[in-house]
Amino acid sequence: MSIGADIRTRLAPDRRGLRATGPARRLDRRHARVALAIVAAVAVAMGARALLAPNRFPVRSVRVIGHLGHIPQPLIVAAVQPFLYRNFYTLPLGTVRAAVASVPWVGSVRVERRFPRALVIYVGRMRLAARWARGGWVDAGGGHAHLRGYEPPAGLPVFQGPAGSEREMWVHYGRLQALLKPAGLVITALDLSERGTWRVALRGGPQLVLGHKAYARLARFLTVFPQLAARRSAMRQVDLRYTNGFAIGWKTGSGDKK
16 A cells, blocks of 8 residues: 555646646647648638539620621620539639630630639731631731631632641741842742642742742842743743752753753
């Protein structure tokens, strides 16, 4: 019994000391903070779930701004209709933009959210730059467009090249035409072969064949073109792929080398 009493006597002060120490108080505060953090996280998650629910905060109106011109308005309405009454905050604007951009004659598209719950869609009319020989059209941004049932403007150049080269051809067309314009020459067709050879058909002739260093060699040819302009109608082709000159193929002869 005395041993047991001694044990109780020694342990009692130690237990009281543990309850009074600083680490115990800090542990209790830490537990309280963890509990509060969990409660806050649960509240935020529940709020976000309510906010992002598909049937909450639906889009109430859609406004389309732009000069529609040839753009068929019923198709614009049909493209936008599926997004009405979807959640204003979670609606992917990229999906809306893609739907509107798929409408014939639509060029640029920009979509914005407007509070409280409206979408504003800015639409730019497509500007066609060339006719694609294999079907369709090339727009002013170098994209490929199919416009069934619509008549594009006349006088556009014809592009022919590998699939996917529309943008490259549009860029080269702009640079080549800028060089040719001062001489009064206009491109009517542009051809790019699989091997990278460019052929440029000019209004009234001739056809120009370009290889590497095309712009420098075309500029060189244009310096002597005024001397050849009088015989232009007799020219069938001018091959500019020579290092130190060019070859002219005549409609009635075998050709002269310059």
